Amino acid sequence: MNFILIFGPQAVGKMTVGHELTKITELKLFHNHLSIELFHPYFGFGSETWRLANLLRKEFFESFANSNQYGLIFTYVWGFDFQGDWDFVNQTCDIFESKGARIYFVELEADIKERLVRNTTPFRLDQKPTKRNIEQSEKDLKNTMEKHRLNSNQGEIIRENYLKINNTNLSADEVAKLIKNRFTL
16 A cells, blocks of 8 residues: 655645546545535534544545555645644554555645646636635635745655655646656556
């Protein structure tokens, strides 16, 4: 079993890269908005949405880790200044590692200009209804970027299987091929 965590700031291309990676491997994609979009219509972006989304994710991860699947890709906006995000990542990895899975970290970064373009792509808007209000989504993207650290500092990620990619000028399929080749997936 393989568990690939693709992380980085909003609209950096995590879901799209994950989608492309599923096309060239046997990996399955569970992007973070699958759980958020489920509860958002009832609770907005309040604490109850996050609580329920995290419960669902944990249960799903445990079931998947117990399966005989080849592997899972999960996308995540990791706030490096939030201990709760560190705890979530560690707990998630523990679930998979306890079943013998190999863990891979892929960090994406891109400049803000490119992220603002990606924020409006048809695939993103189709998969993430909460992003369809472009004005609000762009405001959230900029505010989060100003208030929180969404990419790691050099040396902060100490996992053996870690790859950081600046994908500003790379297509999602190019990034997926880099990941597949680097980790021999």
